[in-house]
Amino acid sequence: MTTIHSPSDRSAGAPSDLPPLTEYGLLGRIGIGVTRHGRMVAIIWALLVVGLGVFAPRVEAELSGAGWQANGSESVGVRELAVQHFGGTGGSAIQVVVHDSAGDVTTGTGARVIAEATAILGRDDRIGEIVAPQPGMSISADGSTAVILAGAGADTNEMVRAATDLKGELEDLSAGSVTVNPTGSSMLWSDFNEANLSAMLRSEMISWPVTLAILVLAFGALVAAGLPLLLTLAGLVASAGSLVLINQVVPVSIWAMNFAMMFALALGIDYALFLVVRYRAARMGAHEDRAHAVAETMDTAGKAVLLSGLTVLVSLSAVMLVPSPAFRSMAAGIMLAVVFVLAATLTLLPLVLHRLDDRINKLALPWVHTGEHRSPRFEAWGELLWRRPVLFGAAALVVLVALAAPVLGLRTAMPSIKVLPEDASARVGYDVVQAAFGDGAPGTLQVIAPAAEADATASALAADPGIAGVMPAMPAADDSGLVLIQAVPTVDPSDPGLAATVDRLRADLPSGAQVGGAAVENLDLKTQLDASTPLVIGVVLALGFLLLLIALQAPLIALLGTLVSLLSTAAAFGVARLVFQEGWGTGLMGFEHQGFLDAWAPVFFFAMIFAIAMDYTVFLLASAKEHYERSGDPKEAMVGAVAHSGRVIFAAGAVMVAVFFTFSLAGPLPPKEMGIVLGTAVLLDAFLVRLVLLPVLLRLTGTAAWAVPGWLRRVLPEIHFSHG
Structure with missing residues (x-):
């Protein structure tokens, strides 16, 4: 039976026991x-x-997928030098792959297509120097594949937009046995944005009605x-x-x-x-x-x-x-x-x-x-936790630790070409280049050196066991005195062996030589992420504890609330290793795992997961503090908090899990990582940590949970959650 009180059920004025509004x-x-x-x-x-x-409808068209770089790194410096002195033939250049399955791509239809593609590129102001296919460099040994290199005449974000604008017209040049597939870093991000937008829209179509259904049940x-x-x-x-407005600046x-x-x-x-x-x-x-x-x-x-x-x-x-x-x-x-x-x-x-x-x-x-604000069901659950804290606390802890254990073997790397659908132009072109020129061809290294060191640099590159081939040095068109040497590695750009090759080259090449290229930019970003992750985690933990301390005025429970957030985070990454590194369940979920977790995930997902975990922590502990301020009874604080906030945390957790897991249905791999990792983290945090483990800690610590030294009380601002 629905209990809805109409205005006639209340007195016309405020009840006499209520405080004045000014209080x-x-x-x-x-x-x-x-x-x-x-x-x-x-x-x-x-x-x-x-x-x-x-301005909102323009968001997908205005924003870019670029910017994945480590500012100040050597590889970014190489790309900037390539833009200044070599017509932009650096990491953000567009590669147009023309392939003739019937024979020589430089004759007949293939030659016409190459000429038309070159003309299309030449009409775009964002394209810098255009390098025509050259025998021994960008024409395959069997003559069936040629690559037109379109240099970057604009920044990385604008080059992604250029790739989006040009790819349709370039692909339409395909005729008969000749196919045209633009590829390269800028095209990769363009294709990813397109696939991502489509997938996100599908996910939204599912998540909104699912969310509304859960909310109807909750409210x-x-x-x-x-x-x-x-x-x-x-x-x-x-x-x-x-x-959109910020993007203009x-x-x-x-x-x-x-x-x-x-x-x-x-x-x-x-x-x-x-x-x-x-x-x-x-x-x-x-x-x-x-x-x-x-x-x-x-x-x-x-x-x-x-x-x-x-x-x-x-x-x-x-x-x-x-x-x-x-x-x-x-x-x-x-x-x-x-x-x-x-x-x-x-x-x-x-x-x-x-x-x-x-x-x-x-x-x-x-x-x-x-x-009904105090839920009888969650009150009964709180009473049960109060009577059996060790049993339920230990069970929750065992589950979380078991799921967190795999995190010790977690491997990370920058995303591979597998983040794109198999029919995406950038991936097709990537595969064609790899088949025609070797495994390492899509990750060609770009080395810029002083002209005086050109021969020594080329010799060192040729002597390295990780290099399959070295192209002749290309002098700068200006008077900078620099040369650009391109070198093809022996391994795929996502192979861990490439990092060892780059490290070795940076140690062995002449002092003036700098190593870059799109694949090396990824490696430098991973190095930066690996270095930044401990700092970000430390800062997040410290600031999270400080905010809880200020809010709750209780150092022990603020510390415990911060530490248990690490459990759900570690467990989520343990599950991520099993799915994205080991491939558990990938067939059922319909994607191809890379054998690692994307390198950006630990630092970024940690901050996101911790933020969500602290969200629920604040809801639960703020309610507990309100009850403790009113009663001074640690049992009422714990049971009352579960009774009053448990239903909200349960419903909110269910909504978050639904939202994140529906986003895991998205086509490209990164949104799947987002959805599965965040969804798992919320599932574990809301239902095991906040509704089991944290209440158990309140039970076991008793009044000590809310104790505060006198000197600290004098330092902290006065914050209360109760009235009257």
């Missing part, structure tokens, strides 16, 4: 303020969403369930438009929007869940008037949401320590989306709740009790 904290007063100035708040948000929303009413989605949509539209990776979309949807629902449940309890359960219900909701659940959002922002800000444009723009994109969602949750949602009031319970399910 609420800052967030409570903000909640009251937005309801009193509702029209102005609504107009501001409408202008914001519409104004930025005008018990269709109107209430729709609020988080509307808020999230407002945040997404505003952040997408902002990213600083290049932004398309991955910033992909990650922002996932995070905004997941966190927006989390935050809205927490506030709506608390408002309904105050309004329909405690019979408070609308103003007091909004004020209490904001001062309790709103405070937890704000602290959670700050924790997420702090965790992601640590990724800015990685000196790579792609990483920094991805982190900034997610942070921007979180800011918009957080702002909407703390300003727009209180207004909507105040205006809709009882109408949020429209179209309710028959078994729902809208005023």
Whole structure:
């Protein structure tokens, strides 16, 4: 039977035992303020969403997939020198592969196609020097394959756009036995963006209805369930438009929007869940008037949401320590989306709740009790954990440690060509080049050296066992006194042996020689990521602990809350090793594993997983602190926290898992990694760590969990979660 209280069930005024509205904290007063100035708040948000929303549809076309580089590295320096002195024939150049399966590609139809492709490239201002196919260099020994090299006349982001604009026209030149397939780093990112967009759209079509269904079950009413989605949509539209505008000043990776979309949807629902449940309890359960219900909701659940959002922002800000444009723009994109969602949750949602009031319970399910904030089922679960802490805590710990154990053998490398669909132009061209010129041909090294060291550099390259062939030195067209020597490795660009070859060359080549190329840029980025990962992890842990300490005023439980977040993170990476490195379940999930996890995953996913984990930690421990402040009883703190926040954490976790796992259905490999790793992390964190292990720790530590030294109390700002 649905329990919905109408206005007639309450007294006309506020109950006499409620505090004056002026006695609420800052967030409570903000909640009251937005309801009193509702029209102005609504107009501001409408202008914001519409104004930025005008730019939002351009986000996929404007943002780029480039920026995956280690700023300041030797390989990036080589690419910049290639642009300045060698017509852009560096790592971001476009390679047009022309292949004739019937014979000599340099005669007949093949010759015509090569001439037409060259003309098409020449008409684009973004293309630098065009190097025609040359025997012994870019024409295969059997004459069936030729490569036109189109130098980069613009930055890496613009070259990805150029690849997108040119590939259709170039592919259309295919005729009869002659095929044309553009490839190279810029084309790879263009193809990836295209496949990624299509896959993301398919994932969204699945995730939104699944999310709505879970929310209907969680809220018990269709109107209430729709609020988080509307808020999230407002945040997404505003952040997408902002990213387009920011991209006019600083290049932004398309991955910033992909990650922002996932995070905004997941966190927006989390935050809205927490506030709506608390408002309904105050309004329909405690019979408070609308103003007091909004004020209490904001001062309790709103405070937890704000602290959670700050924790997420702090965790992601640590990724800015990685000196790579792609990483920094991805982190900034997610942070921007979180800011918009957080702002909407703390300003727009209180207004909507105040205006809709009882109408949020429209179209309710028959078994729902809208005023029920303290869940009897989760209260019973909390009581069971209190009676049997060791049994349940040990079981959760065993599962998490078992799943985390494989992380010790985790291997990482930069993404291979397998991230693209098999029919993508860049992958087809890659395979043709490899078949015609050797395994290492797609990862040709580019060595720039002073002209005086040209012979010594060429000799050292030819003598290296990791080099299959060396092309003649090409002098710069200007008076820079530099030469460019291209060398073909013996192994595929994703083979670990290439790193050893590059390290050896950098040690053995003359001092003025610099080694670069697209494959080497990947290696340098991996080196930078390996070096940055411990720093990012350390900063995330330190800042996460500091925020929990400030919020909870309790050093022991703040430390334990931070440390247990590592368990779900380690377990998620253990599962990632089994799936993406060892290939478990890849046939069922329909993708080809690379034999390693992408090198960007540990540093970036750690920050994301930790941010999500701390999200749930703040929800649970803020509720526990509220109960402890009211009662001084550690049992009531633990059981009350599980009873009041368990249902929200359970529902929010279910939504996040659904969102992330639907994104794992995306075609390219990186979104699958995102979906599976993040989905697994949330699954383990919400249901094992936050609803089992952390409550058990509250039980075992008792009053010590909330103890704070006098000197620390004097240093920390005063923060409370309870009223009255």
